Amino acid sequence: MIQHAPLLYWRLGEASGTTAADASGSALPGTCAGGVALGQTGALTTETDTAAGFDGVDDRVSRSVVTTATANVTLEAWVYWRGGSGHQVILYNGTPGTNGYGLSVGNGSCAAGSTLYLILGGVSCGAVSGGTLPLNTWTHVAAARSAAGTWTLYVNGVSKGTSTLAPVAPTGSTVVSPATNTLNAEVDEAALYTRSLGAAILLAHYQRATATVSKTSSTLRTASSPWAEARSRPSPGCAPRPAGRGR
Numbered sequence: 001m002i003q004h005a006p007l008l009y010w011r012l013g014e015a016s017g018t019t020a021a022d023a024s025g026s027a028l029p030g031t032c033a034g035g036v037a038l039g040q041t042g043a044l045t046t047e048t049d050t051a052a053g054f055d056g057v058d059d060r061v062s063r064s065v066v067t068t069a070t071a072n073v074t075l076e077a078w079v080y081w082r083g084g085s086g087h088q089v090i091l092y093n094g095t096p097g098t099n100g101y102g103l104s105v106g107n108g109s110c111a112a113g114s115t116l117y118l119i120l121g122g123v124s125c126g127a128v129s130g131g132t133l134p135l136n137t138w139t140h141v142a143a144a145r146s147a148a149g150t151w152t153l154y155v156n157g158v159s160k161g162t163s164t165l166a167p168v169a170p171t172g173s174t175v176v177s178p179a180t181n182t183l184n185a186e187v188d189e190a191a192l193y194t195r196s197l198g199a200a201i202l203l204a205h206y207q208r209a210t211a212t213v214s215k216t217s218s219t220l221r222t223a224s225s226p227w228a229e230a231r232s233r234p235s236p237g238c239a240p241r242p243a244g245r246g247r
Contacts, residue, residue, distance in 0.1 A: 001076075001205055006191040008066050008174060012052035013188075014038055020052070020061045024191075028066050030176070034058035043078035043138040043188040044209050054177040056084045056184030062175035065093060065100070067194055070167050071149055074197040075103060076142035076205065077176070077190040081133050084184035085112050087125070089177065090141065091190050094170030096181050098122050101167045103141050104181065105133050116160075118143045118153045120167045128153040130160040138188075140206040144196045157203030 001009060002023065009024040015038060020030035037053030052061070067073065077091045087106040094100010097110070099121045107113030108126025116130035116139075130153050133139060142154040151163045176190055177183035 001189065001191055001208075004193065004197060004201055005195070006193045008190075008192040010061060010176070010190045011049060011188070012061070012176075012190060013042065013049040014052070015050075026066075028063060028174075030061040030063045030174075032059075032061050033179075034060060036061060040080075040186045043080070043140070046209070049188075051078070051080070051186045051188035052176075053186045054183045056082075056086070056088065056182050058179070058182060060175055060177040060179055060182065061190075062173045062178070064174070065170050065172055066174045066192060067093065068169050068171070069194055070101075070169055071145050072147050072194060072196050073101070074142060074144040074193040074195065074202075075101070075191070076140070076154075076193075076197075076202065077103070078138055078140050078188040078209070079133070079183075080138050080186040080188075081105060081135060082184045082186075083114075083135050087111055087113075087181050088183045088185075089119070089175075089181035090183055090185070090187065091176055091192075092119075092121075092178055092181075093174045093192060094121050094168075095172035096121050096178055098172070099168035100170035100172065101143070101145075103143055105183075116141060116153070116155060118151055118163065120165055121170075122168045123165055124163075127151060127163040127165050128161040130155045138209070140202075140209070142197070142202050142205075144198075144202070146196045152199075154199070154202050157199070157206035159199055 092102030110125035
């Protein structure tokens with residue numbers, strides 16, 4: 001992922017602390033709240049990097065909004081959804097219900113459901129449907145908007161639909177599991193790009209989860225990359241929750 005220059009890249013692999021490090025090199029860390037569960041089994045079977053668990057009650061990772069762009073943007077993350085009630089937001093840039101854009105699990109009308117949607121705050125809770133989000137299964141989800149104004153929603157690297165609805169310019173925060181729409185899931189490798197990633201790139205990101213290429217391969221990073229630098233120094237991490245939470 002790092003080779004495609006994310007603006008923000010929260011790997012969510014911290015072991016302790018209250019900060020989610022930004023591996024993009026942009027110095028955009030997130031702050032953990034609610035007792036995010038660390039050390040959960042991650043999505044990438046080729047790495048030992050872990051994921052973070054969110055309880056659907058008050059857990060979140062957030063910071064001030066990282067971009068106000070409404071085109072040439074991409075959001076992506078891995079999610080291991082555990083079900084639950086309410087309209088749950090996975091990753092969002094802006095203020096849900098008012099502005100911005102993100103990925104959620106709901107019914108397309110801002111209420112509880114089990115369908116993955118692209119949502120646009122103040123515009124639509126169901127701009128594009130990605131179909132039923134599997135329970136207890138790592139799933140790669142992404143949404144990209146082109147310079148021409150077309151959104152495409154992807155699940156496991158496959159396009160599920162498009163929309164030309166325009167979002168309201170984001171204000172507020174960039175967040176995993178916002179306080180108003182908390183998520184009951186593990187999340188891994190959350191990223192935001194100020195470019196529209198195409199189908200081939202997003203499919204490659206999905207396939208990386210089971211790739212045989214080592215994470216130290218030059219195809220994934222170089223010694224001078226922001227990712228390499230981020231992984232070579234200690235991270236303050238997110239606050240751990242007592243054992244027994246999450247999977």
